[in-house]
Structure formats: structure tokens, C-alpha cells
Amino acid sequence: MQTEDPHTEALVDSTPVVEFTGVCKMLGNRKILDNLSFGVQRGETFVIIGYSGTGKSVTLRNLIGLMRPDEGSIRVAGEEITTMTNKELEVMRRKFGVLFQSGALIAWLDLFQNVELPLLEHSKMSRRKRAEIVQQKLELVNLWQDKDKFPAEISGGMKKRAGLARAIALDPELVLYDEPSSGLDPVIGYEIDKLINRLRDQLKMTQIVVTHDMESAYTIASRIGMFYQGGMLQIGTPDEIRTSEIEEVQHFITGGRKGAVSRRSTTAILKGRSPTLSARLEAGHDEAHTATETGGDAAPEIMELEPEPSPPEPENKP
Amino acid sequence: MKDFIGLRAVRGAGYTLLLLLEALGYINHAWKRRRALFTQMHVIGTQSLAITCFFMLLVGMVFALQTGIEFARFGQTSLVGLVIVSAMVRELGPWMTAFVLIARVGSSMAAEIGTMKTSEEIDALEVMSINPVSFVVMPRLIGYAIMGPILTVFGTLVGVAGGALVANVQLGVPLADFLRFAERGAEPLDVYWGLLKSLVFSLCAGAVACSNGMRTSGGAVGVGRASRNTVVVALTLTVFLNYLLTSFYRMVKRLVAGIL
Numbered sequence: 204m205q206t207e208d209p210h211t212e213a214l215v216d217s218t219p220v221v222e223f224t225g226v227c228k229m230l231g232n233r234k235i236l237d238n239l240s241f242g243v244q245r246g247e248t249f250v251i252i253g254y255s256g257t258g259k260s261v262t263l264r265n266l267i268g269l270m271r272p273d274e275g276s277i278r279v280a281g282e283e284i285t286t287m288t289n290k291e292l293e294v295m296r297r298k299f300g301v302l303f304q305s306g307a308l309i310a311w312l313d314l315f316q317n318v319e320l321p322l323l324e325h326s327k328m329s330r331r332k333r334a335e336i337v338q339q340k341l342e343l344v345n346l347w348q349d350k351d352k353f354p355a356e357i358s359g360g361m362k363k364r365a366g367l368a369r370a371i372a373l374d375p376e377l378v379l380y381d382e383p384s385s386g387l388d389p390v391i392g393y394e395i396d397k398l399i400n401r402l403r404d405q406l407k408m409t410q411i412v413v414t415h416d417m418e419s420a421y422t423i424a425s426r427i428g429m430f431y432q433g434g435m436l437q438i439g440t441p442d443e444i445r446t447s448e449i450e451e452v453q454h455f456i457t458g459g460r461k462g463a464v465s466r467r468s469t470t471a472i473l474k475g476r477s478p479t480l481s482a483r484l485e486a487g488h489d490e491a492h493t494a495t496e497t498g499g500d501a502a503p504e505i506m507e508l509e510p511e512p513s514p515p516e517p518e519n520k521p
Numbered sequence: 522m523k524d525f526i527g528l529r530a531v532r533g534a535g536y537t538l539l540l541l542l543e544a545l546g547y548i549n550h551a552w553k554r555r556r557a558l559f560t561q562m563h564v565i566g567t568q569s570l571a572i573t574c575f576f577m578l579l580v581g582m583v584f585a586l587q588t589g590i591e592f593a594r595f596g597q598t599s600l601v602g603l604v605i606v607s608a609m610v611r612e613l614g615p616w617m618t619a620f621v622l623i624a625r626v627g628s629s630m631a632a633e634i635g636t637m638k639t640s641e642e643i644d645a646l647e648v649m650s651i652n653p654v655s656f657v658v659m660p661r662l663i664g665y666a667i668m669g670p671i672l673t674v675f676g677t678l679v680g681v682a683g684g685a686l687v688a689n690v691q692l693g694v695p696l697a698d699f700l701r702f703a704e705r706g707a708e709p710l711d712v713y714w715g716l717l718k719s720l721v722f723s724l725c726a727g728a729v730a731c732s733n734g735m736r737t738s739g740g741a742v743g744v745g746r747a748s749r750n751t752v753v754v755a756l757t758l759t760v761f762l763n764y765l766l767t768s769f770y771r772m773v774k775r776l777v778a779g780i781l
Binding site for chain 2: 267269293294296297299301303304305307308309310311320321324327366369
């Protein structure tokens with residue numbers, strides 16, 4: 204099923220499929236991505252974890268070209284994404300499958316038509332061949348019996364599965380997931396995780412998953428990257444992350460039970476804000492001085508933080 | 522600076538215009554997207570027919586009644602037919618139909634696209650390399666542009682009929698008299714001009730609706746805002762354009778009359 208041409212076969216493991224080098228992105232006056240660098244190997248499931256609202260989704264958006272970074276380079280299969288024209292991006296995106304947080308199914312098409320859509324738009328297949336592929340993909344996610352239902356008639360978990368079927372309809376080399384288990388109960392979340400593993404094992408797809416569900420991350424990850432303050436704090440196998448000695452990583456993966464982040468960051472996280480670069484730098488030389496002060500001084504510190512970030516918006520490309 | 526309202530309006534207007542041109546540029550995709558186009562024509566046209574006719578019927582009736590009262594003072598009630606037909610064909614038909622369509626279709630179109638935007642459906646299309654302008658905007662805009670003038674024809678006819686009914690029943694104008702004067706109310710050029718106006722209004726309102734939808738951000742509140750802005754902007758724009766077009770038409774007509 205996998206479309207493997209000999210050219211890419213030769214590159215196995217030598218060059219990463221996705222490579223971020225020194226990527227920076229400002230949104231408003233906040234630095235969301237700050238010198239972000241990491242690579243994703245062919246055939247692995249790379250999981251990006253990190254606090255909510257800190258820029259994990261922005262990372263994905265930069266990767267698929269919905270946003271352009273201010274600095275740095277993003278390479279996909281050796282090709283530079285950041286300088287592509289819209290036309291080139293359109294071609295490049297056919298190698299991607301993306302599962303959005305809500306599934307993002309087209310409301311007026313039923314599940315069959317939704318999965319058929321990319322085939323209809325980008326291939327010259329016969330109707331029969333298309334139906335065959337749609338059936339295969341929908342059976343893979345266990346939704347063939349619901350093919351005539353519309354997105355409004357199905358549950359969130361089903362929407363995600365259907366979104367996944369659509370994402371892999373064209374057998375992409377790279378599948379991206381934005382919070383695949385958010386909003387699902389643990390059982391259905393685990394179903395999605397199993398699907399993700401199946402795609403890796405059976406179809407050898409390279410996958411990048413953004414999540415803050417650690418249970419899910421341990422289940423699916425080949426490697427985990429902890430996203431923190433605009434960059435990768437630690438990248439390692441699930442075991443390496445679990446036994447990490449970095450305070451911030453422990454703090455995140457244990458849900459704040461262990462480890463610690465600098466005090467400014469904690470306040471920021473509790474307030475639902477991401478600690479910014481400036482806050483981090485200040486925290487460095489402020490620590491000794493704030494530690495001696497009483498808790499009553501917390502309030503002005505909050506005030507010093509950057510203003511409430513606006514939710515990241517996709518750039519309009521009229 | 523970024524919240525300076527004038528600048529935002531200019532940017533919005535520019536985006537709307539570009540969107541309109543881009544959507545018209547994808548008109549060659551219309552056959553490929555015929556199913557979506559027909560669906561939109563059904564939603565915009567067929568489903569609006571009843572309300573448009575009802576609306577225009579009452580507009581025609583009230584209009585006949587009001588002018589009839591004035592004409593009665595001069596004993597010229599049979600002139601009602603002339604006034605109604607000329608007003609309906611040139612002004613009330615196209616604009617009132619546009620009005621109904623903006624309220625019924627424009628607002629929902631903006632809300633629909635806005636919801637698609639906030640639920641990442643537009644992003645998903647883009648990621649699938651499906652141009653949202655071709656996939657979402659074009660069928661709506663073209664459907665609107667086709668159905669607007671068609672509804673105008675129905676609306677105008679029903680409006681005149683409503684006028685005739687009131688003239689006959691309440692003003693005591695025989696149908697024959699009504700029709701005799703009605704004939705002089707509009708020449709063929711007026712009819713075409715009325716339809717052209719309707720086409721312009723439809724394209725305008727459609728573009729404003731789609732553009733507001735595509736620029737939606739900020740969840741449910743944003744969708745509400747998009748829908749509200751659409752109605753306000755589209756109504757203002759069409760009523761203003763109506764004035765410009767009518768002035769222009771009058772000027773041209775006088776110029777032509779001068780030459781002849």
C-alpha cells in the first residue's frame with residue numbers, strides 16, 4: 204500500500220524526514236518558537252509534549268506551511284518548506300496527512316465523501332478504485348458501517364477516526380496529529396493510540412503527534428520531545444523521559460506532583476500563560492532574590508509577566 | 522495601530538475585493554463542483570423563493586395603496602400601474618430582493634464559513650491542498666449571482682401582481698386600465714438594467730458574506746460578529762451602490778436622449 208519509490212528508500216535513516224533548525228516565530232510580541240531544533244527519523248512516531256498554549260500547535264502549523272517562521276529552516280524530506288511558494292507548498296502538502304483536533308470534517312459531506320475528498324481532488328482514479336480505497340481506510344478505522352452518516356451525527360471519537368481515515372487516504376509519508384486524544388474518554392483515546400501504532404507498524408508511516416496526554420505519549424512514542432519555552436528541553440525515548448532528571452520535565456510528566464519549574468513559570472502556567480523567554484532569563488538572576496521574599500509578593504510578579512497572549516491565529520493568505 | 526478601525530475597514534474591503542476576484546477566477550471549476558453549486562442554488566434560490574414572493578407581494582400592495590391615496594386626490598388612480606411597474610422594475614424589485622437575500626442567505630453564509638474557519642475545516646482543506654476559495658467560496662458566490670437575478674424576476678412579477686390586486690380591489694382600478702398604464706412603466710432596457718443591478722448586488726453581498734466568514738476568528742463570538750457584520754456591511758453597500766447605479770443610469774439615459 205505504501206508508495207515507496209527507490210529514491211526516498213535510499214535515504215532511510217540517514218537524513219531526518221522532518222528537520223527543524225533554529226526556528227523562531229513571533230506572534231504579536233511574544234516569542235512562541237525560540238530557536239527550535241529537532242529532527243524526526245523515517246518511520247518513527249515522534250511525540251511532542253508540553254504545557255497547553257505554549258506553541259506546540261504553532262510548531263505543527265509552521266511545518267504544514269499554514270504559518271511561516273520568522274527565522275530558521277524547516278526541511279521536509281530534504282526540501283526547504285519556509286521559502287516555498289504557495290504552489291510548491293500545495294504539492295508538498297500532498298505528502299502530509301493531518302489530523303486536526305476536532306477532526307475538521309466537512310460538515311455537508313458524509314463520512315464516505317469526506318474520505319473520498321482528497322482522492323477526488325488529487326487523483327485521476329476511477330470511481331470504483333476510489334470507493335475501494337475509501338472502504339479500506341474506513342475499515343481500518345472501523346467506521347465502514349457508518350459511512351453514510353454526517354459529521355454532526357457522530358461522536359467526537361468517531362470524528363477523529365474519520366479525520367484519520369481522511370488524513371491517510373492518499374497514503375502520505377508523514378502524518379501529523381494535533382492532540383489526538385483530547386476530549387476523548389480513556390478507552391476511545393486508547394483506540395486512537397492503537398490506530399496510530401498500527402499505522403507505524405503496518406504502513407511504516409512517519410508520524411508527529413502533539414499531545415499533553417502522557418499516557419498516550421508513552422503508548423505511541425518512539426521518541427518524545429519535551430517542548431518548553433519555545434524550544435526542545437529534552438528529546439528521548441519514553442523511558443528516558445520517564446526517568447528524566449530535568450526538573451521541568453518531571454514536573455510536566457507527573458502533572459506537577461514532582462519536580463519544579465522556576466517560580467515565575469509556575470505562576471505563568473497556573474495562569475494559563477506560557478513562560479516567555481524574557482521571563483525565563485529574568486527568573487535566572489532573580490531567583491535568589493525572590494526566594495527570600497514572602498508569598499505576598501506574588502501579585503506584582505504576575506503583573507510583570509507578558510500580557511495575555513492572543514490565541515495563535517493562522518495567517519490569512521488571501 | 523492594529524486596532525485602528527479605519528485601517529481594518531480598508532483591509533477588509535481589500536480582502537473582500539481580492540476574494541471576489543479570486544472566486545470569479547475559479548469559475549472554471551464550476552463544472553467540477555457542480556454538485557456543490559446546485560446545492561447552493563437550491564439553498565439560496567429555491568428555498569428563498571417563498572419568502573421573497575411574500576415580501577414583494579406586500580411591498581407591492583403597500584406601495585399601490587400609498588400611491589393610490591395620493592393619485593386619488595388628482596383623480597388619476599389608474600396611473601398607479603405605471604408608478605408601480607417603473608418602481609418595481611428599476612428599484613424595488615432588485616433592491617428588496619437583495620435585502621431579503623442578505624437577511625436570509627448572507628448572514629447564514631457568513632456564519633457557515635465562519636464556523637468552518639473556527640473548527641479548522643478551512644485549514645484542513647488547505648492542508649489537503651484543496652483551495653478553500655475554489656471549494657467553499659466559489660460555489661456560494663456563483664450560486665448567489667445566478668439566483669439573485671432569477672429571484673428578482675419572480676419578486677418583481679409578484680410585486681406588480683400585488684399592486685394590481687390592491688389597485689383592483691381597494692382603489693377600484695379595472696385590471697385593463699392598470700395594465701394599459703403598466704406597459705408604459707418600463708421599457709426593455711429598464712428590465713435589463715434592473716437585472717444587472719440585481720447581479721451586482723448579489724455579487725457584492727455574496728463576497729461580503731464569504732469574506733466575513735473567511736476572516737472569522739475567536740469562536741462563537743467571532744461567528745456572531747461575522748454574521749452581524751455581513752448584514753450591516755452588505756445592506757449599506759448595496760443601498761449605496763443602488764444610488765450610484767441609478768444616478769449613472771439616469772445620466773446615461775439623458776445623454777442618449779440628448780444625442781437623439
